[in-house]
Amino acid sequence: MQMVQFKIDGMSCEGCAKSVTAALQGSPGVETVAVNFATSIADIGFDDRLTNVETLKAAVEAAGFDVV
Numbered sequence: 001m002q003m004v005q006f007k008i009d010g011m012s013c014e015g016c017a018k019s020v021t022a023a024l025q026g027s028p029g030v031e032t033v034a035v036n037f038a039t040s041i042a043d044i045g046f047d048d049r050l051t052n053v054e055t056l057k058a059a060v061e062a063a064g065f066d067v068v
Helices: 014-025 053-062
Strands: 002-009 030-036 041-046
Touching: 002 053, 014 030, 014 041, 014 053, 041 053
Parallel strands: none
Antiparallel strands: 002 041, 030 041
């Protein structure tokens, strides 16, 4: 399992963190997701045979948030 950490911009509430979590969990190959609203950090564990960092960033952006 590969790990990546994203700084997420645009989260204004816990509901936003849940939206980011759902977007990432819906991506094939994602095994673990922990989004911390207070720090705007998302820790993602994924199978790099099934997905990649660019695809994960795209999932966050499709949910309406920015990866910075």
